[in-house]
Amino acid sequence: MATQTQAEHARDRQDPRGANRADIPVGLTALLADMFAVYLKTKNFHWHVSGPHFRDYHLLLDEQATQILATTDTIAERVRKLGAQTVKSIGQISRLQHIEDNDVDAIAPRDMLRELLQDNQRLAEEMLKLHALCDERGDVASASLIEVWIDEAQGRAWFLLEAVRPGPTAGIGSPQYLPRRVADGP
Numbered sequence: 001m002a003t004q005t006q007a008e009h010a011r012d013r014q015d016p017r018g019a020n021r022a023d024i025p026v027g028l029t030a031l032l033a034d035m036f037a038v039y040l041k042t043k044n045f046h047w048h049v050s051g052p053h054f055r056d057y058h059l060l061l062d063e064q065a066t067q068i069l070a071t072t073d074t075i076a077e078r079v080r081k082l083g084a085q086t087v088k089s090i091g092q093i094s095r096l097q098h099i100e101d102n103d104v105d106a107i108a109p110r111d112m113l114r115e116l117l118q119d120n121q122r123l124a125e126e127m128l129k130l131h132a133l134c135d136e137r138g139d140v141a142s143a144s145l146i147e148v149w150i151d152e153a154q155g156r157a158w159f160l161l162e163a164v165r166p167g168p169t170a171g172i173g174s175p176q177y178l179p180r181r182v183a184d185g186p
Contacts, residue, residue, distance in 0.1 A: 022084070023133065023137075024082060024130075024133060024134060024137060024139050024142055025078075025079045025082045025083070025084035025086070026084075027129075027130045027133060028075055028078055028079045028082075028086075028130070028142065029079055029084070029086050029087060029096065030096050030097075030098070030126075031075060031123075031126060031127065031130060031149075032072060032075045032076055032079070032086060032087055032093075032096075033087055033092070033093045033094075033095075033096035033097040033098075034096075034097050034098055034099045034122075034123060034126065035068055035071055035072050035075060035123070036072060036087070036093050036097070037093065037097040037099040037100075037101065037119075038068055038099055038116070038119050038120065038123060039065055039068040039069050039072065040101075041099070041101065041102055041115070041116065041119065042061050042064050042065040042068060042116060043061075043065045044102065044103070045057075045061050045102075045107075045112040045113075045115075045116065046058060046061035046062050046065060048107075048112075049061065049109050049112060050109065051108075051109045053109060053163075054109075056163075057109055057112075057113065057163070060159060060163065061112075061116075064116070064156050064159070067152055067156070068156075071149055071152065074145060075145075075149075078141070078142055078145060081141075082139075082142070098122070098126065099119050099122065099123075102115060110163075110164050113160050113163050113164045114160075114164050116156075116160050117157055117160035117161055117164065120153045120154075120156045120157040120160065121153075121157050123149075123153045124150050124153040124154050124157065127146050127149055127150045127153065128150060130142075130146055131143050131146045131147065131150065134146060
């Protein structure tokens with residue numbers, strides 16, 4: 001029995017309006033590569049962050065990495081449901097990713113957060129484009145999943161933005177919010 005090539009299989013996945021949906025798994029696979037790139041960068045920064053906000057940044061980055069990694073399986077399974085192959089190796093991820101790696105020896109914590117902010121904003125932008133393609137091609141299921149991933153990327157970006165926002169720190173733990181005797185010390 002002859003097996004279909006991916007191109008032949010893609011031709012068979014035309015929607016009723018005649019628009020070929022084969023480019024959706026290609027876009028999802030590129031998104032998957034970017035998600036793995038952001039995941040690894042987030043873990044890299046999680047492992048190497050230091051300084052006065054170490055605990056807060058360390059925990060924030062771990063939470064974000066966990067969320068990103070959880071998304072990768074859903075993306076890959078969606079690609080498979082569409083009848084296509086997805087990433088198979090680190091080498092393939094590196095060829096497909098649009099997010100730049102960061103393997104410098106030392107980077108300031110706020111610079112780490114700024115870089116991840118930009119990466120998550122870029123992910124959201126790419127997902128918005130992919131969502132539009134899914135809408136155009138009538139792939140409601142992929143579009144629905146992408147909406148959740150956009151919200152998650154925007155949520156991560158929001159937390160990172162607030163962490164790097166310039167200006168005086170005026171949070172609940174800052175001296176102006178502590179009772180006078182605690183803020184002044186013993």
